[in-house]
Amino acid sequence: xxHAPSLALPALAILSVLALSGTARADQLTYHAADAPEAxxxxxxxxFKPTMDQGTWxxxxxxxxxxxxxxxxxxxxxxxxxxFGGDYNKIWLKSEGTLEKGRLSDGDHELLYTRxxxxxxxxxxxxxxxxxxxxxxxxxxxxxxxxxxxxxEFEATAYVSDRxxxxxxxxxSYDFLLTNRLILQPQAEFNFYTKSDAAxxxxxxxxxxxxxxxxxxxxxxxxxxxxxxxxSGYLTQARRIARxxxxxxxxxxxxxGVRSWF
Amino acid sequence: MTFPSHIRGGLxxxxxxxxxxxxxxxxxxxxxxxxxxxxxxxxAxxxAxxxIIPSHPSDRWDLKVGHTRIxxxxxxxxxxxxxGTVPGPILRFRQGDTVNINVTNTLDEPTSIHWxxxxxxxxxxxxxxxxxxxxxxxxxxxxxxxxxxxxxYWYHSxxxxxxxxxxxxxxxxxxxxxxxxxxxxDYVIFLSEWTDVMPDDIVSNLKMxxxxxxxxxxxxxxxxKEAREAGSAGAALAxxxxxxxxxxxxxxxxxxxxxxxxxxxNGHAPDMNWSGLFRPGERVRLRFINGSSMTxxxxxxxxxxxxxxxxxxxxxxxxxxxxxxxxxxxxxxxIVQPKDERAYAIFAQSEDxxxxxxxxLAPREGMIAPLPPMDPRPVRTMVDMGMGNMKxxxxxxxxxxxxxxxxxxxxxxxxxxxxxxxxxxxxxGPPPLNVENQMRAMMPIDRTGSPGDGLENNGRRVxxxxxxxxxxxxxxxxxxxxxxxxxxxxxxxxYIWGMNGRKFSESGPIRLKLGERVRITLINDTxxxxxxxxxxxxxxxxxxQGDYRPYKHTVISQPGSKLSYLVTAxxxxxxxxxxxxxxxxxxxxxxxxxxx
Numbered sequence: 001x002x003h004a005p006s007l008a009l010p011a012l013a014i015l016s017v018l019a020l021s022g023t024a025r026a027d028q029l030t031y032h033a034a035d036a037p038e039a040x041x042x043x044x045x046x047x048f049k050p051t052m053d054q055g056t057w058x059x060x061x062x063x064x065x066x067x068x069x070x071x072x073x074x075x076x077x078x079x080x081x082x083x084f085g086g087d088y089n090k091i092w093l094k095s096e097g098t099l100e101k102g103r104l105s106d107g108d109h110e111l112l113y114t115r116x117x118x119x120x121x122x123x124x125x126x127x128x129x130x131x132x133x134x135x136x137x138x139x140x141x142x143x144x145x146x147x148x149x150x151x152x153e154f155e156a157t158a159y160v161s162d163r164x165x166x167x168x169x170x171x172x173s174y175d176f177l178l179t180n181r182l183i184l185q186p187q188a189e190f191n192f193y194t195k196s197d198a199a200x201x202x203x204x205x206x207x208x209x210x211x212x213x214x215x216x217x218x219x220x221x222x223x224x225x226x227x228x229x230x231x232s233g234y235l236t237q238a239r240r241i242a243r244x245x246x247x248x249x250x251x252x253x254x255x256x257g258v259r260s261w262f
Numbered sequence: 263m264t265f266p267s268h269i270r271g272g273l274x275x276x277x278x279x280x281x282x283x284x285x286x287x288x289x290x291x292x293x294x295x296x297x298x299x300x301x302x303x304x305x306a307x308x309x310a311x312x313x314i315i316p317s318h319p320s321d322r323w324d325l326k327v328g329h330t331r332i333x334x335x336x337x338x339x340x341x342x343x344x345x346g347t348v349p350g351p352i353l354r355f356r357q358g359d360t361v362n363i364n365v366t367n368t369l370d371e372p373t374s375i376h377w378x379x380x381x382x383x384x385x386x387x388x389x390x391x392x393x394x395x396x397x398x399x400x401x402x403x404x405x406x407x408x409x410x411x412x413x414x415y416w417y418h419s420x421x422x423x424x425x426x427x428x429x430x431x432x433x434x435x436x437x438x439x440x441x442x443x444x445x446x447x448d449y450v451i452f453l454s455e456w457t458d459v460m461p462d463d464i465v466s467n468l469k470m471x472x473x474x475x476x477x478x479x480x481x482x483x484x485x486x487k488e489a490r491e492a493g494s495a496g497a498a499l500a501x502x503x504x505x506x507x508x509x510x511x512x513x514x515x516x517x518x519x520x521x522x523x524x525x526x527x528n529g530h531a532p533d534m535n536w537s538g539l540f541r542p543g544e545r546v547r548l549r550f551i552n553g554s555s556m557t558x559x560x561x562x563x564x565x566x567x568x569x570x571x572x573x574x575x576x577x578x579x580x581x582x583x584x585x586x587x588x589x590x591x592x593x594x595x596x597i598v599q600p601k602d603e604r605a606y607a608i609f610a611q612s613e614d615x616x617x618x619x620x621x622x623l624a625p626r627e628g629m630i631a632p633l634p635p636m637d638p639r640p641v642r643t644m645v646d647m648g649m650g651n652m653k654x655x656x657x658x659x660x661x662x663x664x665x666x667x668x669x670x671x672x673x674x675x676x677x678x679x680x681x682x683x684x685x686x687x688x689x690x691g692p693p694p695l696n697v698e699n700q701m702r703a704m705m706p707i708d709r710t711g712s713p714g715d716g717l718e719n720n721g722r723r724v725x726x727x728x729x730x731x732x733x734x735x736x737x738x739x740x741x742x743x744x745x746x747x748x749x750x751x752x753x754x755x756x757y758i759w760g761m762n763g764r765k766f767s768e769s770g771p772i773r774l775k776l777g778e779r780v781r782i783t784l785i786n787d788t789x790x791x792x793x794x795x796x797x798x799x800x801x802x803x804x805x806x807q808g809d810y811r812p813y814k815h816t817v818i819s820q821p822g823s824k825l826s827y828l829v830t831a832x833x834x835x836x837x838x839x840x841x842x843x844x845x846x847x848x849x850x851x852x853x854x855x856x857x858x
Contacts, residue, residue: 033690033762034746035853038770042836042854048391050420050838052465053758053765053850059470087758087765088697119700119753120509147755150506177481221467221474261470 058084059262063173063187064096064212066257068230075100075253077230083114090114092124097132098232105201106210107132110141110157121146128159135199138162143169151175166194167202181218187211196237201247203238216259228255311347311529313449313538315434319356325375327397327419327429328368335524335531337458341428342369342419348529349452349553350417350431357412357438363405365397372396375405376420377433378591378795379575379815382407384835384857387797389420392836392854396421412437413575414450414549414593415815423461426555426844430454434549435575442733443571445547445597449538453561453588453610453619454554455523456531461555464518465845468757475519478614478639479511509700509755510789512642515715517790517845518556520616525557527610527619535630536621542603546623547571549595552588555844558613558791558818560587560717563606563623564634568596570725574814579731586725587613587714589793589818591842594725598623607631613716613791615639640716646789646821648703686744693763693787698850699751703787709823710805714791727805727825730812736802738830739809742781745826746772750819750841750851752788758850759788759841765850772839772855774831783826786819792846793818796855797837802828816842831857 044050060082068075079096092114097107112126122145130137143157152174159167173187188211193202201208209231216226233250234242242249330343344350355361367373374396376388386407390396397403412435419429432450457464467474480488480502485495492498505512530536540546548568552559562568562585570581572595580597588594588610600606605624612618615636622631693699713724752759759765774780781804784794794801795816802811804826817827834857841851 030689031691032688034688034748034772035690035761035764035769037764037768042771042856044391045393046391046395048396049767050389050391050854051766051850051852052422052848053760053852054767055465057466057469059466087756116697116756118697119695120755147509149509150503151509177479179481179483180477180479221471 054086056084056086058082060093061259061261063259064214064257065260066226066228066230066255068232068253068255070251070253073101075232077232077255085114088116090116090122092126104132105134106208107134112141114145118146120148124157128157130200134201137197137200139167148172165197168192178215183216183218183224185212185214185216187214196241198241201234201238201242203234203236203241205236207236207238208232208234212255214255214257214259222261224259226257226259228257229253230255311349311536313352313451313528313536315352315448315450316354319354319359319436321355321359321361323353323361323363325350325363325365326368327365327373327375330428332428334456334526334529335533337456337524339427339456339458342373342424343428344375344417344431348428348430348456349454350429352432352434352450353417355409355433355435357409357435360406360408364402365405366402367397367399370399372398372421373424373429374419374421375417375429376797377405377415377417379415379593380407380433381410381798381800381833384798384833384837387835387837389797389838392838409435411435411575412441413572413577414551414595415575416452416551416553416591416593418553420838423844423848426461426464428456430553432549432551432553442577443547443595443597446544447538447540447546449546449548450528451548451550451608451621452526452528453550453552453557453559454526454529455557456526457522457524459522461844464522465757465848468517468845472517472754472757473511473514475517475521476511476513476515476614477519477521478515478616479513508647510647513639514642514754514789515614515640516557516612516616517843519614520612523557523612523617525554525559525610525612525617525619527608527621530621532618532620537605537627537629538621538623539627540600540623540625542601542625543599545597545599547595547597548608549593550588551593552590554590556590558587558589558714558793559610559619560585560613560637561608561610562586562634562722563598563608564631565602566598566600566606566623568598570594570596570729573730573812574816576813577733578812579733579810581725581729582723583725583729584722585713585717585720587717587818589791589816589842590844591793591795591816592814592818605629605631607633609634611636613640613714615716637716637720642715642789642821645707645709646715647701648706648787648822650705650707650822685742688744688746690747690749690762693749693751696763697756698753698758698760698765699763699787700753700755701751701787701789703749703785703822703824706785706787706822706824708825709820710803710825712820714818714820727803727818728807730803730805730814731807732810732812735809736811736813736828738779738828738832740779740830742779742828744778745781745783747783747785750784750786750788750792750794752790752846752851754788754790757845759846760850761853766852767850769853771836772853774829774855774857776831776834776857778831780829780831781826782829783824784817784819785824786821789821790843791818791820792851793842794840795842796829796839798833798835799829799831799837799855799857804828834858 062080064079076099092112094110112124128139139159155171171189176184212230214228216224218224387393415433488498489495608621610619710727837855840847
């Protein structure tokens with residue numbers, strides 16, 4: 001997991017290679033496609049479209065919907081996203097949060113426009129609201145999301161707040177198929193901030209990490225209960241802030257949950 | 263096909279796919295009352311599910327399209343049907359006749375019937391938007407066209423997803439001259455699939471997760487076996503990493519699998535065991551039609567040699583084989599001659615080996631033949647990735663096969679290239695790697711000599727495209743004046759399909775001049791087979807048979823392959839041109855061909 005922050009660089013490298021390969025053939029002007037788009041589109045009888053390749057779809061998933069057991073009280077956490085749109089343009093909604101002793105923390109909700117830019121990558125831009133029992137913060141968000149080499153799910157988002165602060169989130173996961181239905185998924189999320197925000201437990205630099213090793217069983221594709229070992233904790237300056245407040249600086253928990261989608 | 267009706271009758275009384283029973287039967291009568299076969303005590307049985315062809319051809323048919331509640335293998339669907347059965351009635355015509363087919367739509371949505379492989383005027387081809395405006399609810403449309411051809415074909419809806427839900431059936435045209443392949447018995451074997459999952463839901467699931475229906479992936483549990491097969495754990499791991507690095511799965515054989523499909527033979531689920539009767543020594547003609555939406559079948563009849571005599575409705579020089587692969591929308595007529603007084607299984611396993619359609623040929627009703635075990639599921643290789651012959655550990659036989667192909671090329675395709683040095687070429691260049699395309703076949707090879715993934719070197723004689731040789735030379739001896747190169751492309755991850763890196767809605771039409779002779783070259787840059795169907799015009803496969811190249815309406819392009827066929831654009835109009843895997847078509851692997 002220590003390597004995770006450096007993942008953004010390979011991802012960017014991939015993007016630029018893809019962009020180059022897309023433009024390389026423009027030099028060769030002798031090519032002509034028999035099915036090249038024409039200035040005036042074909043008029044179909046009764047305007048019937050023979051395919052549905054411009055369809056839109058609606059999907060949503062709870063990647064995490066779990067109870068994290070601890071002797072002092074079980075936390076409840078969710079992390080989900082939903083999207084609507086077609087092949088190129090989508091609207092995404094992301095939401096995550098942790099309910100801890102009746103108090104909602106780490107509430108992060110984002111509304112993003114998503115644009116497909118290559119075979120496996122999407123650009124995302126929009127707003128993020130830190131909305132929970134702590135003070136509310138609003139951010140502008142811009143990032144990439146997609147499937148990296150070796151089928152590694154990856155998301156990196158940069159944020160700028162209404163108070164001129166910057167933050168970054170990097171998230172990744174991988175599915176190891178033990179069998180076709182029993183799947184082990186390591187997952188990690190890291191948050192970085194340029195300035196500390198003690199009211200929200202955010203420290204400058206690498207602030208917090210939320211990671212899990214989840215073993216799910218896909219009873220149906222769309223419904224998979226899991227057991228997990230999760231870790232949630234503060235790092236560097238944020239850790240000192242938490243320690244000064246005698247808060248929990250980080251703990252490994254045994255967790256039970258359900259991954260489901262529609 | 264002139265055997266007495268008492269032999270034909272009483273074939274199967276077991277349950278089959280029917281909803282309204284006799285009512286449905288009435289909805290699909292040929293117009294002239296004498297034309298329908300008498301069917302003593304066959305109950306609700308219709309020709310469709312018995313596989314029995316009507317005893318006489320008719321030039322007038324009344325078909326009713328309506329909703330029918332159908333249950334099969336515990337899966338119930340309110341399906342659009344022709345005449346209340348799935349498949350719909352077998353239509354029998356005579357070559358040379360001008361036929362009138364009245365199609366009445368009792369659905370609450372528009373419908374259409376496309377006559378697959380039949381050369382009709384463009385306005386009779388039945389594709390909404392291209393041929394006509396479709397058949398509105400409550401309306402009757404009369405298809406009227408002259409049949410210039412003969413053979414085994416089929417029909418299906420071209421509206422929305424109706425075809426995937428059951429709107430299809432067989433179509434048989436008697437030749438005007440004596441049939442060289444006439445047999446004592448003649449059955450239609452209509453292969454398809456049945457599910458209670460709505461097609462729109464299937465597409466939605468595939469959009470969310472492209473391997474939604476694949477439960478045969480390589481896993482930790484299957485690793486020891488792979489390591490044994492690869493020779494070492496290191497080699498198996500390296501292979502896995504190669505695939506995973508490309509973000510693809512070597513186990514991606516079929517997008518939709520037996521996880522939801524029940525594979526059917528003449529509308530019968532495997533446990534219903536459709537049976538066709540024979541007397542030992544009789545020659546039995548089996549007209550195989552793959553009317554499924556997404557499934558390739560590998561067909562064999564253990565214990566019987568099959569003589570392939572027709573492909574896509576056109577007679578070919580007989581080829582004796584043990585097994586053949588039939589792509590979606592293809593047809594093959596085979597002749598078998600069972601000599602023993604025993605039952606033989608017709609075994610049609612899906613390419614991904616997640617299930618099979620099954621029937622029985624037997625001297626008496628109620629007999630059951632033992633079924634062979636299913637073969638191992640194929641695993642894609644570097645050949646499928648378009649890496650040509652760089653596949654490590656390629657077998658001697660495979661190498662030799664490619665050597666033969668090189669020889670063929672010298673005498674076949676390349677000669678005509680030489681004859682027409684100034685031929686115009688529409689070459690789109692290597693397809694872009696973009697949102698809609700994830701792969702580029704670097705070294706596509708001729709795979710017409712291969713029976714297909716999972717069938718090579720299986721110890722049986724399996725049909726390949728090179729073996730198809732027409733019984734008469736092609737009708738148009740002109741060499742092509744233009745070559746159109748098309749790349750079949752797609753992005754499995756996003757579940758987008760297309761040609762030249764573009765889906766349908768982002769592409770223009772392919773324009774052919776009336777009377778033009780063109781060569782279409784397909785390069786498959788995906789790792790799946792695509793059965794490419796050109797409406798209205800023949801696809802003359804350049805398989806090394808020279809002037810005797812086979813005329814096809816649907817051509818399988820194997821992954822990582824390059825093949826070509828000749829087309830004479832002799833019928834004006836707008837024609838559909840598409841992959842016949844229904845969800846590939848609907849998600850973009852479709853073009854409009856305009857002949858003018």
